[in-house]
Amino acid sequence: MKIFSAQQIYDADKFTIEKQQISSDVLMEQAATKLFEWIHARLRGTKVQIQLFCGIGNNGGDGMVLARLLHEHGYTIKVHVVNYSDKRSKDFLLNLERLKEVKVWPDFINEDSDLPEISPNDIVVDAIFGIGLNRPPDGWVGNLIQHINASQAFVLSVDVPSGLPMDRSPWNPVHVIEASYVLSFQVPKLVFFLPETGVYVNEWELLDIGLDTEILDRTDATYQLVGRQEILPLYRPRLKFSHKGTYGHSMIIGGSYGKIGAVQLASNACLTTGSGLVTVFVPECGYQSLQSAIPEVMVLTDEDERNISKITLPFVPDVIGIGMGIGTEEKTAKAFGNLLKEMKAPMVIDADGLNILAKNPKMLKDIPKNSILTPHPKELERLLGKWNDDFDKLEKAKAFALQHDVVLVIKGAHTIILYGDKGFVNTTGNPGMATAGSGDVLTGMITGMVAQGYEPLHAAIFGVYLHGLAGDICASQQGYEAVKASEICKMIGRGFMEILSPPEVEDREKG
Incomplete structure (x- = not known):
């Protein structure tokens, strides 16, 4: 709309x-x-x-x-x-x-x-x-x-x-x-x-x-409101004669000592959203917990026990989701910088991946084409600098997205996705999703959609909508305060079902 x-x-x-x-x-x-x-x-x-x-x-x-x-x-x-x-x-x-x-x-x-x-x-x-x-x-x-x-x-x-x-x-x-x-x-x-x-x-x-x-039809609008009617045409149905390779191989990179849970959430969300294969790259300390918690993922480890210090991949993934719990240590930032130069696969960059970019702005030129950045407000401020008001923020963010040819996902109560000179305003989500790990789930979901062949902009728009919808289903069952990131992940499948045959989804989109 x-x-x-x-x-x-x-x-x-x-x-x-x-x-x-x-x-x-x-x-x-x-x-x-x-x-x-x-x-x-x-x-x-x-x-x-x-x-x-x-x-x-x-x-x-x-x-x-x-x-x-x-x-x-x-x-x-x-x-x-x-x-x-x-x-x-x-x-x-x-x-x-x-x-x-x-x-x-x-x-x-x-x-x-x-x-x-x-x-x-x-x-x-x-x-x-x-x-x-x-x-x-x-x-x-x-x-x-x-x-x-x-x-x-x-x-x-x-x-x-x-x-x-x-x-x-x-x-x-x-x-x-x-x-x-x-x-x-x-x-x-x-x-x-x-x-x-x-x-x-x-x-x-x-x-x-x-x-x-x-x-109304012929007037071009800078911003569009995204509801179910805008999402449904983006959906890519599964094919009868397909296999796991049909739906892409995602790489999730992140984690550090004490923050392996962020990678678990992202990789689980990536699988649950439909990525055919998911490989995770973590420090050595994350190996056992990931193999135990999510048997469906494959795990590669850094030689470093506590942090990522060198990223070596034995294959070329279709998409890389990176940054969750990774930290900003100098050796980690260097490893990330080398990956940006070596890899051409699109990336979904979140959390400390964004903070590393903000501290090392020269790295921005190496971000692969069609990548997606998912900052919350403070991370966005580190990337853009201060703004005067929300309108100034949007103008600065659009200029940033244009300059670096990225899709920019500005997370908030109404997450706004920017690409080129256009913006897409999401209608799903609720205050219960203001909880630890919710952003990690979103990163995994968008990564999984890119792996399946969704265009990066469509993956961001669909992923944000589905993420909010899963959170809404979760909140409707147990209230805002009890919403957890892992519970949001469990409701992704229900979210897909509501999009394809919604019971009362229009009521949520009224505002």
């Missing part, structure tokens, strides 16, 4: 109006009707007070139409116009007059107005600012937003939480609506998925307001 910028959404509105030969207020009526239908389907005339806070732009115009529809269906409403400017959109003014025609008289909140009383039992509709916000809210409007946030009422935001800009972090973090639910028009917004801005969106849902499909 495409994620549009604010300008692309405005362009889609304009195209729809011109092609369908409708006026802008008709499109506003369509949008607000969808809002009303969503609310009415859930409340069915319940006697609860709904307080609507409307700005004086088109977002406020949506709120005016919604207020009229709620009033006409017998709901108890209070309408507040947040009078932050002398400039008013024509559709706001038109719908303000239509609201007055049905004998609803909004109160106007100005800089010197008292803050309205809001009960925790009320429902608040936030229609103050929309996607066009390009400057900080005035201080008194920010105070009103804080007042709404402190009310403990259920807050429903129209399109985006008010005070949240579309292309940067908020000017003042406390002057943004903390939405209980966001009903967003037609396409998701990137701010829903970034750490600094996604915190203002508890849950969200899209409403189809009738934007023309021609403009």
Whole structure:
């Protein structure tokens, strides 16, 4: 699903109006009707007070139409116009007059107005600012937003939480609506998925307001939201007349004294995701535990008892997953550097493999083509340096991925995969996956998918989605706190089954 910028959404509105030969207020009526239908389907005339806070732009115009529809269906409403400017959109003014025609008289909140009383039992509709916000809210409007946030009422935001800009972090973090639910028009917004801005969106849902499909289809988007519909076409089914060699030979390299478990998790995940063969290269201290824990893997060892100091491979693997628990000792870094120069097979580089690259940036030029890097936020910072906000981070990360011709997997609540000038935002996963070893499992999974012949970008997108889905299944059975990396690995097969024939997976993808 495409994620549009604010300008692309405005362009889609304009195209729809011109092609369908409708006026802008008709499109506003369509949008607000969808809002009303969503609310009415859930409340069915319940006697609860709904307080609507409307700005004086088109977002406020949506709120005016919604207020009229709620009033006409017998709901108890209070309408507040947040009078932050002398400039008013024509559709706001038109719908303000239509609201007055049905004998609803909004109160106007100005800089010197008292803050309205809001009960925790009320429902608040936030229609103050929309996607066009390009400057900080005035201080008194920010105070009103804080007042709404402190009310403990259920807050429903129209399109985006008010005070949240579309292309940067908020000017003042406390002057943004903390939405209980966001009903967003037609396409998701990137701010829903970034750490600094996604915190203002508890849950969200899209409403189809009738934007023309021609403009939606032909508009190129920098970012896409990845759900099951985007994953299913990537799936490569197993062939009847195939054997283990058909699905590739993976090499997992990592571990050090006390950190062999990371390699166990990665290699087990690699097998469970479908790699035909998996060989593991570890220090001597990891031999017995790996042979005992995972009989399906083959094990090669370094001469060094505690650390990897020289990597000698007797064959050329299809893909190498490296870095988990490997440490950053000088001899290990040297061995990794030599491997980069010698091997042309794509690599999935994680953990200390990334830290070695950050300490030795000259090694970056030797990364094999089509490799995949999987940093968590701190590892990413070591690679890129500091960034100003999440948007600056994405620009720096895209430039890095382009420069080094790699797929970059930025791990987080909504993991983002970058390749070239495109980004792919994942929809699966949960807070329970913030646990030791979860990243090692992901590295093994992506490695296993590359081994089977998935293109590296597709392997990263599919692997991240499947990893999150396995974590979601795990959390649904035992709660967030009890999720362990080894349990995530056990649910990979269930994840595949849900992708191919899902029971209720769409519910997880709503946000």
